Amino acid sequence: MALIVQKYGGTSVGSPERIKNVAKRVARFKDAGHQLVVVVSAMSGETNRLIALAKEIQSSPDPRELDVLASTGEQVTIALLSMALQELGYKAKSYTGGQVRVHTDNAFTKARIEHIDTERMRADLDNDTILIVAGFQGMDPEGNITTLGRGGSDTSGVALAAALQADECQIYTDVDGVYTTDPRIVPEARRLDTITFEEMLELASQGSKILQIRSVEFAGKYKVKLRVLSSFLDEPGAGTLITFEEEDNMEKPVISGIAFNRDEAKITVRGVPDKPGIAYQILGPVAEANVDVDMIIQNISTDGTTDFSFTTHRNDFARAKQILEDSLSHIGGASVTGSSDIAKVSIVGIGMKSHAGVASTMFRALAEEGINIQIITTSEIKISVGIDEKYMELAVRVLHKAFELDKEPTPLA
Ligand code: ADP
Ligand code: ASP
Ligand code: MG
Secondary structure (H helix, E strand, C coil), rough: EEEEEEEEHHHHHCCHHHHHHHHHHHHHHCCCCCCCEEEEECCCCCCHHHHHHHHHHCCCCHHHHHHHHHHHHHHHHHHHHHHHHHHHHEEEECCCCCCCCCCEEECCCCCCCCEEEEEEHHHHHHCCCEEEECCCCCECCCEEEEECCCCHHHHHHHHHHHCCCCCCCEEEEECCCCCCCCCCCCCCCCCCEEEEEEHHHHHCCCCCCCCCCCHHHHHHHHHHCCCEECCCCCCCCCCEEEEECCCCHHHHHCCCCCEEEEEEEEEEEEEEEECHHHHHHHHHHHHHHCCCCCEEECCCCCEEEEEEEEEEEEEHHHHHHHHHHHHHHHCCCCCEEEEEEEEEEEECCHHHHHHHHHHHHHHHHHHCCCCCCCCEEEECCEEEEEEEEEHHHHHHHHHHHHHCCCCCCCCCC
């Protein structure tokens, strides 16, 4: 007997029919003698609908009230799935995040899970009951409802698996595993049998929405056995397993996957004096306004002045630009310019650590398509470029081809 946590995403519970199918799958695992905790998302489109409703009332909705509203999507699906299981003759009980004591901080709309009490869940499991838990939500120290950020049900699933020391956390979604890139953009993308934790973390942090980044962080911290599988296939196979072992890098392909993110914006402060402290003068006020900065570039100065560019989330573009315009005379710059339609495309692979020439292959492939790179950042296992958003899909396809990700990798000598 194993304790298994399963998470089903929005598309997988998108209609009563699909909820009944999920119930059948859960029942099969129960019949095999396992204990089950099932985490569900809201029906697909529901969270967007709720947020849009809020915006019809308040142009920037009060975060506490927004969480009260957004968390209702998951409250619908837990009850429906529990009913579907009862109809099949199983003992099932639904719980909201607060009810199973998913304790979070009080950062409404992007709360972090701090602790989960497992006693109540254990009692139900020992009583042969299937637990259905609302993803994406918890409660803060004052008992307020909080939500965990978009895609947060993945994190609920993995965090519950960690707290319960489950044998496995299975993330069921509308694709049958983690692919070399989003198969909606590149139909030739290939499913990976395994991906290392480091690579998955990097892909998630660079925008791949197959797993929310915090779920991957939890899996790493608590060594949760994490697998991504299809909820649509009767026989989902083994999907993709996130691995933690140190593998032999020589056996790995140089690039494992490509992630992209369309939500970036770029701001350039022109003609700033090239002197110590200038980066701080520019980014200090931006950070104080809680605007996260992603990629940064500073040009070599010619006449003692330089241009300084950085990217930020598109939603923060107008605010960040205004802050810099207000402090321009203090910084001593000439002007602030920017564009809010930047996309970031990142290639990720552990094999990069031990192989040269990856960047040049990337840059050549983009150059051959006439795609201008505006900004570059690298880490040990990734290279990201900021480009005009209109070339994003082309860039992903071209890079997928250039690194031959559609083909089974041959071990590198
Ligand atoms: P869920 O509602 O089940 O949480 P999501 O829509 O959040 O599902 O995530 C699944 C989607 O992630 C897929 O339909 C796919 O379009 C997208 N995706 C992005 N990158 C990848 C990737 N590398 N491998 C597989 N799917 C990916
Ligand atoms: N329903 C939430 C969202 O749409 C959480 C999730 O699906 O993971 O973001
Ligand atoms: Mg998701």
